Amino acid sequence: MEAMPYNRPMLLALLRKHDISPTHQRLEIAQVLFRRCHHLSADQILVMVNKRHAETSKATVYNTLNLFRDCGLIREVIVDPKRVFYDPNTEPHHHLYNVDSGEITDIAADALSVSGLPDLPPGMVTVGVDIIVRIRASDSLLG
Amino acid sequence: MEAMPYNRPMLLALLRKHDISPTHQRLEIAQVLFRRCHHLSADQILVMVNKRHAETSKATVYNTLNLFRDCGLIREVIVDPKRVFYDPNTEPHHHLYNVDSGEITDIAADALSVSGLPDLPPGMVTVGVDIIVRIRASDSLLG
DNA sequence: CTCTACATTAGACAAAGTCCAATAATTGAA
């Protein structure tokens, strides 16, 4: 796996490599996503990007996230019905989801193996296999 | 696994067994969920329940689904960021999700095995493991 | 039958995300 693109020149190269014109807003959003490799919601990204100066709109955040997703730069993580999280790690891997705190942690794909997946209906292809391990504190209310 | 509760008396018994008072609306919703063992969204259930005569409100559908879920009668399936699906099958199993059509199909849990799940952080328990195999037609646009 | 606790309801509300038409920025070519 290549090094994470921390700085502006690397982010710029990353966008160019994917034929995305590197506007100011897109670079800001990319920076937030790739600097600290967290799982972030659109709303969190909107806040972070506008921390210093308000300079990016909600519409642009959504446009950009959808663009990045379509280009394979990031991946959607669907674990919470309330919001989508975006994952800057597009290598195959899975997720640990803390249902109380909402925290998402990666599980390396090679640590884990699945056997016995069914044959697909004819003419169908697998887009991806998502494994979500939902966890919570053992002393939490529902325990 | 016990037989699916198709008819009114069986549905009534099912609700009573879970200490749910069997109102007209709850029986209608249970019927829609358990008769044809599909994965349905709240909206689909609202439409189906009011097919003949409008007699159940949106609020009641949501109240009832949350109640059934809390009682372990049904399970939420989170595969589509746009809506939650409800699954009348609470036995451990997984899902095949057609990303084009939205169709959800069960994968029997015993057909499939996962190894290499990581140790949990101390004081944490697993609530559940969800495996979602996302599929699409091989001649679909993105292919 | 009546009383009380619980269910249902319409509609207001909230949050996530999309759409639109106007404005602004970027880029390639001259």
Next chain:
DNA sequence: TTCAATTATTGGACTTTGTCTAATGTAGAG
């Protein structure tokens, strides 16, 4: 460097899913 054409950004209206509330309705124990 400048210009025109394309592409991006924007605020705000809009849509959808789901929740909340306060008022009304219902069921069933006694």
